Amino acid sequence: MYREFILDHYRNPRNFGSLRGATNSASVYNSLCGDSIQIQLRLKDDKVLDARFSGESCAIARSSGSLLTEYIKGKSKKKLINLNKAFMIKLIGIEISPVRLKCLLLPLEALRKAL
Amino acid sequence: MLNVPKIKIAFPLVKNNPDLVYLDSAATSLKPKTVIDKLVEYYEEYGVNIKRGVYKLSERATQEYEQSRRLVAEFIGAQSKDEIVFTRSATESLNLVAYGFGRAGISESDEIVVSIAEHHSNFVPWQVLAGETGAFFKVIDITDEGYLDLDLKNLDEIITKKTKILALSYVSNVLGTVFPIKKISEAAKKINPSIIIVIDAAQAVPHLPVKVQELGCDFLAFSGHKMLGPTGVGILWGRRELLNAMFPFQYGGEMIQKVAIEGTTFASLPDKFEAGTPAIADAIALKNALSYLKQFGLKNIYEHERKLLAYAKKLLKEEFKNKITIYGPPSIQDKGGILSFSFGKIHPHDVAAVLDGEGVCVRAGHHCTMPLHRRLGVAATTRASFYLYNNTSDIDRLATGLQKILSVFK
Numbered sequence: 001m002y003r004e005f006i007l008d009h010y011r012n013p014r015n016f017g018s019l020r021g022a023t024n025s026a027s028v029y030n031s032l033c034g035d036s037i038q039i040q041l042r043l044k045d046d047k048v049l050d051a052r053f054s055g056e057s058c059a060i061a062r063s064s065g066s067l068l069t070e071y072i073k074g075k076s077k078k079k080l081i082n083l084n085k086a087f088m089i090k091l092i093g094i095e096i097s098p099v100r101l102k103c104l105l106l107p108l109e110a111l112r113k114a115l
Numbered sequence: 116m117l118n119v120p121k122i123k124i125a126f127p128l129v130k131n132n133p134d135l136v137y138l139d140s141a142a143t144s145l146k147p148k149t150v151i152d153k154l155v156e157y158y159e160e161y162g163v164n165i166k167r168g169v170y171k172l173s174e175r176a177t178q179e180y181e182q183s184r185r186l187v188a189e190f191i192g193a194q195s196k197d198e199i200v201f202t203r204s205a206t207e208s209l210n211l212v213a214y215g216f217g218r219a220g221i222s223e224s225d226e227i228v229v230s231i232a233e234h235h236s237n238f239v240p241w242q243v244l245a246g247e248t249g250a251f252f253k254v255i256d257i258t259d260e261g262y263l264d265l266d267l268k269n270l271d272e273i274i275t276k277k278t279k280i281l282a283l284s285y286v287s288n289v290l291g292t293v294f295p296i297k298k299i300s301e302a303a304k305k306i307n308p309s310i311i312i313v314i315d316a317a318q319a320v321p322h323l324p325v326k327v328q329e330l331g332c333d334f335l336a337f338s339g340h341k342m343l344g345p346t347g348v349g350i351l352w353g354r355r356e357l358l359n360a361m362f363p364f365q366y367g368g369e370m371i372q373k374v375a376i377e378g379t380t381f382a383s384l385p386d387k388f389e390a391g392t393p394a395i396a397d398a399i400a401l402k403n404a405l406s407y408l409k410q411f412g413l414k415n416i417y418e419h420e421r422k423l424l425a426y427a428k429k430l431l432k433e434e435f436k437n438k439i440t441i442y443g444p445p446s447i448q449d450k451g452g453i454l455s456f457s458f459g460k461i462h463p464h465d466v467a468a469v470l471d472g473e474g475v476c477v478r479a480g481h482h483c484t485m486p487l488h489r490r491l492g493v494a495a496t497t498r499a500s501f502y503l504y505n506n507t508s509d510i511d512r513l514a515t516g517l518q519k520i521l522s523v524f525k
């Protein structure tokens with residue numbers, strides 16, 4: 001599970017921090033472990049111009065947030081609303097156990113809430 | 116000294132997973148063959164319903180079930196087997212008291228006191244009861260070392276004449292602290308003789324000698340599955356006069372004396388609290404778990420766990436220095452076999468996942484104690500917990516696994 005690719009995103013998460021001039025934001029919480037993820041977006045004409053995420057979380061949730069925020073930049077709201085579990089599994093590209101699925105999906109949940 | 120290699124053989128799961136190191140007994144224990152055999156014996160030889168049957172098989176099942184109750188009573192030093200109620204779990208036992216007792220006698224002018232270290236099952240029912248009745252909900256803090264933040268000489272700062280219920284755990288499932296329940300009970304009853312003391316002994320009865328008469332509490336709850344028994348059966352012990360005065364928890368079959376259109380009268384103890392068909396096989400097989408534990412003696416099991424704890428603390432401190440933060444009292448004299456820790460900045464989920472890859476089972480998360488974790492200033496911890504089938508080589512494997520984590524997350 002902890003391949004170098006994941007660990008790289010964990011150690012150096014892309015788009016980690018807070019965003020100035022955010023238009024949309026949301027915070028979600030994993031009741032299983034107490035982790036939380038915040039996401040901030042800057043939208044213009046229904047397009048994501050910029051995105052940041054933050055929060056205390058495990059390697060899976062953090063890598064997932066890193067990959068997701070990279071992916072969504074420049075994409076339209078219409079497209080992003082349809083992202084699902086299968087997409088996230090493909091995006092992270094590793095086998096995820098059922099318990100850790102919640103960690104993987106946490107950033108997506110935040111994104112949906114923010115949109 | 117426990118002969119651990121011999122004990123391990125008695126647990127089929129260990130035999131079937133020879134490389135596995137199980138350090139999650141605080142969540143649930145493994146089951147010895149004798150317990151599993153007893154479950155099968157019930158289903159294969161006399162697997163019928165209890166109480167109602169007049170035929171011999173039903174009598175046999177009833178006898179086995181009631182004998183189990185007798186053994187539980189003996190195990191915790193209860194005066195009578197009628198004071199032992201079989202429930203589904205420690206959680207249900209605690210809810211039974213909150214519902215049955217709370218509805219009978221809590222009002223706006225009362226106080227309910229718990230500690231911040233409680234498992235959610237001994238926190239939320241009381242919080243909700245207080246919310247519904249308007250009673251004042253007081254939460255005892257802990258010290259930074261993991262003791263209850265109270266001074267027995269000045270307990271009246273917390274416990275007053277208005278305190279109806281004091282609900283505390285005997286052993287914390289995260290800090291491992293063994294709280295001085297006997298002394299607290301004595302002091303609390305001196306301040307308020309009519310206070311009701313409810314003890315969550317889910318982490319105590321499996322690991323150390325518990326005698327309810329000596330403890331001075333009024334109710335005691337625990338789970339069979341954490342003490343080598345099957346899942347699905349919990350125990351509530353309560354003082355007879357209190358159980359008699361309480362509302363039943365559920366209504367239906369088995370718990371009645373007479374039902375008529377005009378009204379219903381309820382059965383006497385303990386049937387009053389056992390509506391419907393219980394987990395018969397599980398309750399019966401619990402008996403074998405108790406006998407198995409008794410052959411070693413709870414005192415010896417407790418000593419064994421504390422030795423493991425001392426060994427683990429020393430080893431992990433030596434190997435990982437200030438990378439590891441261990442929660443709970445520094446002195447093992449005040450602890451049971453529970454070791455919760457933070458490991459650098461590495462998330463407990465990641466710690467547990469890498470350890471799993473190394474064949475070591477530990478728990479990661481808030482362990483159903485969110486208020487406590489908030490108090491500790493962390494969202495989650497990693498917990499290793501020990502039982503009679505663990506030995507120092509299991510702990511060596513834990514240390515090796517933690518080394519692996521350092522190399523993965525370097």
Ligand SMILES: Cc1ncc(COP(=O)(O)O)c(C=O)c1O
Pocket residue numbers: 141142204205206207234236237284286287288315317318338349483
């Ligand atoms: C201290 C404590 N209380 C209560 C419980 C609840 O036990 P159960 O889940 O068997 O009802 C547990 C176990 O999870 C516990 O550790």
